[in-house]
Amino acid sequence: MGLTLYHFLALGAILFFIGLYGAISKKNAVAVLMGIEIMLNAVNITLVGFSFFNRVKPYSTYLTGQIFAIFIITVAAAEAAVALAMIISIYRKRSTVDVGEIDMMRW
Amino acid sequence: MALYYGSWLILLSPLFSFAVIIFGTRVWDLFSRPVQATPAQQAEAHAESDIHYIEKKGPHGEEEVLEDDEDPQVPHLTMGAKVSGYLGILIMALACLYSWILLLNTAGVLSIAPPLPASGVTVLSYNWLVQAGGTASYVVAFHIDTLAIAMMTVVTTVSLLVQFYSQGYMGNSAGYARFFAYLSLFAFSMLDIVFAQNFLVIFVGWELVGLSSYLLIGFWINKAAKPAEDRPSPSNAAIEAFIVNRVGDVGFIIGIMILFAQTGTFDFATLASKTDPHGVSHVFAGNLGLLTLAMILVFCGAIGKSAQVPLHIWLPSAMEGPTPVSALIHAATMVAAGVYMVARTFPLFLAAGPQAFGVVAWVGAITAIFAATIALTQYDLKRILAFSTISQLGYMFVGLGVGGAEYGPGPGMFHLFTHAFFKALLFLCAGSVLHAMHHALHRETQDMRYMGGLAKFMPVTAITFLIATLAISGFPFFSGFYSKDTIIGLTLDRGDYGLYIVTQVTAGLTAFYMLRAYILTFGGKGGAYSGLWGGPYRGAAGVAGVSWGRLEGDKGVAHEGEPEESPRTMTIPLILLAIASIVAGYWFGFFSYVSPGAQVLNFGTIMTDWKTWVGVLVSFLGLGWAYYLYCAVGWVAVGNVVQNNAVLRFLHRVTLHQYYVKEFYALLIRYGVLGLSHVEAAFDTYVVDGIVNGVAGLVRGAGRDLRHVETGRVQSYMVGFFGGVAVLAVLVFVLVTFVK
Numbered sequence: 001m002g003l004t005l006y007h008f009l010a011l012g013a014i015l016f017f018i019g020l021y022g023a024i025s026k027k028n029a030v031a032v033l034m035g036i037e038i039m040l041n042a043v044n045i046t047l048v049g050f051s052f053f054n055r056v057k058p059y060s061t062y063l064t065g066q067i068f069a070i071f072i073i074t075v076a077a078a079e080a081a082v083a084l085a086m087i088i089s090i091y092r093k094r095s096t097v098d099v100g101e102i103d104m105m106r107w
Numbered sequence: 108m109a110l111y112y113g114s115w116l117i118l119l120s121p122l123f124s125f126a127v128i129i130f131g132t133r134v135w136d137l138f139s140r141p142v143q144a145t146p147a148q149q150a151e152a153h154a155e156s157d158i159h160y161i162e163k164k165g166p167h168g169e170e171e172v173l174e175d176d177e178d179p180q181v182p183h184l185t186m187g188a189k190v191s192g193y194l195g196i197l198i199m200a201l202a203c204l205y206s207w208i209l210l211l212n213t214a215g216v217l218s219i220a221p222p223l224p225a226s227g228v229t230v231l232s233y234n235w236l237v238q239a240g241g242t243a244s245y246v247v248a249f250h251i252d253t254l255a256i257a258m259m260t261v262v263t264t265v266s267l268l269v270q271f272y273s274q275g276y277m278g279n280s281a282g283y284a285r286f287f288a289y290l291s292l293f294a295f296s297m298l299d300i301v302f303a304q305n306f307l308v309i310f311v312g313w314e315l316v317g318l319s320s321y322l323l324i325g326f327w328i329n330k331a332a333k334p335a336e337d338r339p340s341p342s343n344a345a346i347e348a349f350i351v352n353r354v355g356d357v358g359f360i361i362g363i364m365i366l367f368a369q370t371g372t373f374d375f376a377t378l379a380s381k382t383d384p385h386g387v388s389h390v391f392a393g394n395l396g397l398l399t400l401a402m403i404l405v406f407c408g409a410i411g412k413s414a415q416v417p418l419h420i421w422l423p424s425a426m427e428g429p430t431p432v433s434a435l436i437h438a439a440t441m442v443a444a445g446v447y448m449v450a451r452t453f454p455l456f457l458a459a460g461p462q463a464f465g466v467v468a469w470v471g472a473i474t475a476i477f478a479a480t481i482a483l484t485q486y487d488l489k490r491i492l493a494f495s496t497i498s499q500l501g502y503m504f505v506g507l508g509v510g511g512a513e514y515g516p517g518p519g520m521f522h523l524f525t526h527a528f529f530k531a532l533l534f535l536c537a538g539s540v541l542h543a544m545h546h547a548l549h550r551e552t553q554d555m556r557y558m559g560g561l562a563k564f565m566p567v568t569a570i571t572f573l574i575a576t577l578a579i580s581g582f583p584f585f586s587g588f589y590s591k592d593t594i595i596g597l598t599l600d601r602g603d604y605g606l607y608i609v610t611q612v613t614a615g616l617t618a619f620y621m622l623r624a625y626i627l628t629f630g631g632k633g634g635a636y637s638g639l640w641g642g643p644y645r646g647a648a649g650v651a652g653v654s655w656g657r658l659e660g661d662k663g664v665a666h667e668g669e670p671e672e673s674p675r676t677m678t679i680p681l682i683l684l685a686i687a688s689i690v691a692g693y694w695f696g697f698f699s700y701v702s703p704g705a706q707v708l709n710f711g712t713i714m715t716d717w718k719t720w721v722g723v724l725v726s727f728l729g730l731g732w733a734y735y736l737y738c739a740v741g742w743v744a745v746g747n748v749v750q751n752n753a754v755l756r757f758l759h760r761v762t763l764h765q766y767y768v769k770e771f772y773a774l775l776i777r778y779g780v781l782g783l784s785h786v787e788a789a790f791d792t793y794v795v796d797g798i799v800n801g802v803a804g805l806v807r808g809a810g811r812d813l814r815h816v817e818t819g820r821v822q823s824y825m826v827g828f829f830g831g832v833a834v835l836a837v838l839v840f841v842l843v844t845f846v847k
Contacts, residue, residue, distance in 0.1 A: 020829060024822050032822070099822055106819030 008049025015042035029087045029097040033080065040076045044069040110220035111228045114209060114251050117202045117259060118231075118302050121266075121295035124198040125288050128191045133284035136187030184283055191284035195291050196270045202294075203263040210260045213253055214700060225703050226376065227252025229304060243371050250304035250375075254701045257520065258301045258447055261527045264687075265439035266294040268531065268680035273431045275676035276538050280429070286326060290435065293319035297440040300447060305373035306363045309448060313356070313412065320441050321349045324428035336487065336554060344424040351421040355411015362404030365397065366455075379454035391458070399460040405452065406467055413445030413500045416474040420769055422497055426489040426553075430538030433489060437496040438531035446503045446523050450516035450701070457512055468508025468598075472609040475501030477766070479616040483623075484762045487553050488537050491624045492530070495579065498613060499526050505610055506594040509601045515702025518594050525586035525691045529578040532684035536572040539565065539677050540628060543670035555627040562629040565672040569629040571685040576625045578688045580618035581726040586692030592722040593708065599718055611725055618729030626737040 015038055022035025051065025091097050211217040232248040251259075270290055277286050296319050299312030325345030332340035339347070367373060370381045370390050381390045382398060391398040409415070414422040422442070426433055436442060449456065449467060456463050478497035485491045499522070506519030543565055544552040552558075562569035578585040581592055595614060598606040672678065694700075695708040713719050736745050749755045761767070818824075 024825055024829075100820060102821070103819030105817070107814040107817045 005049055005053040008045060008053070012042045012046035012049065015039075015045065018042075027098050027100055029090070029099050029102070030084075032099055033083050033087070036083075037076060037080065040072055044072055047072075108220060108228070110209065110212065111223060111251060112230055114205065114259075115231045115249060115302075117205050117263065118249060118295070118298045120198045120202045121291040121298065124195050125291040125295060127194060128284055128288035128291065132187050132191040132194060133288060134187075136185050136191065136284045139185045139187050184278065188283040191287045192270070192274055195287040196267065196274075199263060199267045199270055199291070199294065203260075203267045206256065206260045206263045209251075209256045213256055214694075214696070223251075223253065223256075225252075227255070230302070232304075243367075245307060246305065246374070247308055248304035248374075249302035249308065251302060253703070254447075254450060254516065254520065255301050257524060257697070257701055258443070259298060261443070261524060262294060262297050262301060262439045265435065265527055265531045266290065268684060269431045269435045269535070272434075272535050272538070272677050272680040273429075275674045276431055276542060277429060280327075282326070286323075286429070289319060289322045289326070290431075293323060293435060293440050297444065300444050303375075303451070305375060306366070306378075307373045309451070310359070310363065313359070313408065313444065313448075316412070316441055316444055317349060317352050317356075320425070320432075320436055321345045323432040323436075324348055324425045326429055326432065327427075330427070338487075339424050339427060341427040344421075344427040347424045348421040351418050352411045355408050355418050358404040358407025359409075359411075362401045362407070365401035365404065369394075369397065369401075375451060375454075378452075379458075382455055382458040384458055395460050398455070398458060399463045402452070402456050402459040402463040403466050405455075406449065406463070406470075409445030409449050409504075410470060411445075412448075413442045413504070414474075414497050415445075415470050415501065415504065416477055419474065419478065419497050420772065423490050423493045423765070426487070426493050430489065430534055430541060433493070434531045434534030434538070437492070437534060438527040442496060442500055443523055443527065446500065446507065446519060449504070449507050450520050453507070453510075453516045453702070456507075464508045464511075466508075468505050468603075468606060471501040471504025471506075471508060472606050472613075473501070474498065475505065475613045476609050476616070477501075479613045479620065481762050481765045482620040483616060484759050486555050488540065488555050488558070488624060488628060489534075489553050491620060492533050492537055495533075495617065495621065496530055498617060499530065499579070502591060502594055502610065502613075505598065505606060509594070509597045509603065509606065511601070513706055514597065514698055515705040517698030517702050517705050518590075518597055520701050521694075521697045522587075522590040522594060524694075524697065525578070525590040525688070528684055528687040528691050529575040529585075529587060532571055532575040532681060532688055533579070535677070535681055535684065536568050536575065539568040539673040539681065542673050542677070543568075547670040555624065558628045559630065561670060564670045565629075567672060567678045567681060571681040572629065573625060574685045575688055576621045578692075580621050580730060581614055581722060582618075582730070583723055584689075584692075586688055586690070588723075588726075589692035589695075589708065589713070592713070592719055595722055596716065596718040611722065614722060615725040615729040618726045619733045622730050622733035623737055626733065627742065630738065 019035045019038030019040075019042055022038060023032050024035075026032050026035060047065040047069045049065075051063060051069075087097055090102060094102070096102075208217065208219065212219050213223045215222075227250050229248055229250045232246060234244055235247045236245040238244065270287065273286065273290065277283055280286070293316070296312055296315035299315060300309050301312075303309035303312055322345075325342045327341045330341050332338060332343065363373070366378060370378055372378060372381070383389060411418045422437075425436060428436075456467065475498045478494040478501065482491050482494035482498065485494065503519045503522045503526070506522050507516055508519075510516055510518050540558065540561060541551070541553060543561065544558065574585070578587040581588045591614060595607065595610045598610055695710060697708070698705040699707050749759050764770070
């Protein structure tokens with residue numbers, strides 16, 4: 001019994017919830033960012049898994065999932081750059097990266 | 108026929124003189140007055156906030172209220188004012204002449220034009236609005252027939268005499284020109300009712316009459332109320348007349364709307380043919396109750412306008428207007444409108460159930476006796492005349508109610524016709540008396556306790572007043588004898604003994620109170636009540652224990668001058684009206700004139716009918732009893748007897764206060780209307796405002812509390828987002844799995 005789609009899906013789900021846990025519970029903004037990266041990559045694994053196992057014939061032209069994954073990697077890189085820039089900017093302004101204290105948009 | 112088609116001139120000429128006076132000669136009058144400020148004017152400027160009084164310092168230094176709207180700025184009339192008067196009189200004289208020609212021609216005395224068709228002639232017609240599809244049209248149309256001609260003759264004649272008389276009576280009053288303009292407007296309004304071909308036009312005239320009476324009753328706007336004499340201020344009286352008429356008009360409008368909704372027309376002739384029980388298109392065939400209801404509602408309008416019992420209170424208050432106005436209102440223009448309207452819609456009443464005419468007759472009869480009993484004890488000369496008018500109007504409605512198909516509106520209209528002359532005469536005489544009293548006492552006096560013995564000073568007024576008194580009392584061979592006894596006799600012919608007894612008793616009461624008024628005003632050696640013109644007739648003012656008749660707060664009136672006969676402008680109308688008061692009753696063809704085919708009065712039948720002589724006997728009883736009480740016994744003695752007897756004292760007080768109807772209405776307003784308005788105010792404050800404020804509070808509270816969801820922390824948003832996704836996922840899973 002080799003690898004099946006369910007292994008990929010299970011891995012993606014586990015990684016996603018690990019990332020979600022990190023994004024929700026961590027105080028440090030960099031850690032939150034890392035959680036988000038993990039979630040993105042979990043989704044990448046799922047997409048690639050679907051792409052691979054859902055083919056009709058080997059080496060088919062159904063590459064949509066893989067192309068999506070490449071897009072997400074690109075966007076994630078850009079997002080990480082922007083997010084880190086914001087974190088640095090906030091740190092300079094408020095001397096903290098604790099997301100619990102960054103609540104300027106409060107009521 | 109051109110004679111008939113030209114009669115719109117009669118209708119529009121008073122409107123013309125109204126416009127010319129208001130926009131022309133009155134402006135001339137105002138601009139030609141002297142401009143220097145008089146002391147009174149300065150005082151007025153000083154006390155500008157108080158518009159109800161024009162005060163000046165009296166000769167003894169006390170504050171004296173200028174009572175009669177004597178205009179201190181206009182010591183004598185300007186040319187503009189005089190021309191206004193002449194113009195109004197001249198145009199009214201032409202209209203009067205024209206209507207007399209019409210009357211004589213249609214009555215067969217003259218034969219200038221071919222006889223008028225029985226259905227009359229439409230003189231002016233204008234399609235005001237036509238509903239799409241032509242289902243209903245609203246036409247402004249004026250129409251004359253014999254009924255209208257008889258009425259317009261009365262209106263123009265009385266208006267002419269009243270205008271002529273006003274030259275003397277209003278000579279020293281402010282707004283002389285305005286007064287004549289209003290009189291013309293009043294005549295126009297009434298002629299609009301007379302000429303009306305349909306309910307739409309009659310309703311317009313109806314409201315115009317209300318407006319003109321409002322303007323004229325409240326003519327002396329600066330005059331204050333006199334609580335000691337139970338007299339309201341003219342402006343309040345005007346408002347009262349207007350509002351009380353509104354109450355009746357509600358019924359009138361609803362009645363008209365029922366008729367219109369059922370038949371689709373306002374036109375009297377079409378309505379009559381559509382409601383005719385023998386006609387082909389009987390709209391109310393299976394539904395006579397609705398027609399009866401509609402006609403009773405229409406009659407409600409007449410109750411208001413003709414001052415019948417529940418709504419009679421405005422008429423005594425309307426006495427606050429100038430006396431010529433009272434004469435006009437009572438004789439021809441205002442209260443006659445209700446009677447005329449019922450006569451005009453007579454076929455509709457006839458087609459309705461017998462209850463419709465039953466209501467008309469009984470409201471009239473109750474009003475007649477109710478007002479007559481009040482008039483027995485009043486002191487105020489004009490108020491006695493006011494209640495006698497209410498009472499006589501009651502007779503007219505009895506006459507309309509019992510006329511039936513065989514007499515038509517004849518009996519009621521005949522009494523209106525004769526009553527117009529003698530009631531106008533009574534009021535103009537009263538005006539002459541007030542004029543003289545004002546001359547003698549330098550204050551406005553309507554109270555008969557100040558009068559007495561005036562016959563010696565003003566013989567013409569006294570004799571004409573006596574003629575009118577005898578006419579209204581049903582004294583044989585005067586006009587009231589024919590018109591009133593016909594109505595009383597008819598009630599017996601109809602077999603209605605209740606109506607007969609009520610009207611016959613009222614006739615006796617009428618004779619009593621009218622002769623009482625005459626004796627107290629003109630008779631005796633002079634009213635010694637306040638030491639006026641000497642003589643022991645009333646008993647001396649200083650007699651101990653004689654305080655029952657004294658006015659509150661009265662310190663006696665100084666003898667400042669002799670009353671004297673009024674100028675000729677005032678006595679000429681009196682004499683003319685006195686002649687009319689006698690001869691008007693001799694038009695025995697009146698019934699068939701106003702309603703072709705009706706039975707006709709016959710002098711021989713009247714003279715040989717026992718009912719006539721019962722009526723005469725009752726009238727003589729009333730006159731004799733009044734003569735006995737007020738000439739032989741004397742007023743003070745009668746008063747003492749009444750005051751010393753508990754039952755009589757009670758009756759006297761109740762009738763003197765007019766059965767407390769006004770007080771009852773005041774209570775009704777205070778506790779009924781105002782009480783209800785308090786309830787409504789509470790509803791508004793607590794329920795309506797509660798809902799509005801509650802919604803606002805809910806929104807505000809929700810916003811205040813829900814904004815705490817916006818923590819500003821990105822992680823809490825994330826929890827919400829993913830929590831929402833989780834919930835949706837579960838939901839989709841459940842739906843997909845279980846619902847299919």
